[in-house]
Amino acid sequence: MQTQHFAVVGMDCAHCARTLEQGIGNLHGVESCQVNLGAARLTTCYDPALLNDAAIIARIRALGYHVAAAADERSATQATPPGKGRPAPGPPLPTSSLFCLNGDSAG
Structure with missing residues (x-):
């Protein structure tokens, strides 16, 4: 038996996870299938004598989802150190740009 992990794009809810688990789990040659929705x-x-990665990926796509490339999966699962790889926050808004939308004018 071979264990493989796939980064799936497009899963948003428990129904999505159930659809994938049932759709992949029903393939001939699959012993087990588990979805981690949060990850x-x-x-x-x-x-592997009965099934290969390409067939599993094809079924994932047929179910309406996408599989991230191996490099994308690897980078998505590695923790990003604080302050690294994230854009710097923009400048704070000046308070003069804030206004009231209730129709009253001050002044």
């Missing part, structure tokens, strides 16, 4: 990851254990 957007599908983990499957299958017999």
